[in-house]
Amino acid sequence: MAAKEIINNAAKHSDAEQVLLEFYVEQDKLCIKIADDGKGINDAEQSKGNGLKNITDRMTYVGAEYSCLTGAFGTSYTLKTKIAKR
DSSP states (O other): OHHHHHHHHHHHHSOOSOEEEEEEEETTEEEEEEEEOSOOOOHHHHHHOSHHHHHHHHHHHTTOEEEEEEETTEEEEEEEEEOOOO
């Protein structure tokens, strides 16, 4: 759901021309990187809605790692969660 919210935010708010979605495995973690070439996130946008708060809450709830870099270059998120072993 966090990845869905990030993609939705990029489509609605970033004015991006491109969005990169990358999946990879790093040690025992599934990693998802989502990056756009949009206008970045400013403080006023962050306070308007619940989207970014929901992302943080969801990642915390499942014990996953989450990072976000934003600026004039666009926005890049990295989500990491442990892979369940059988």
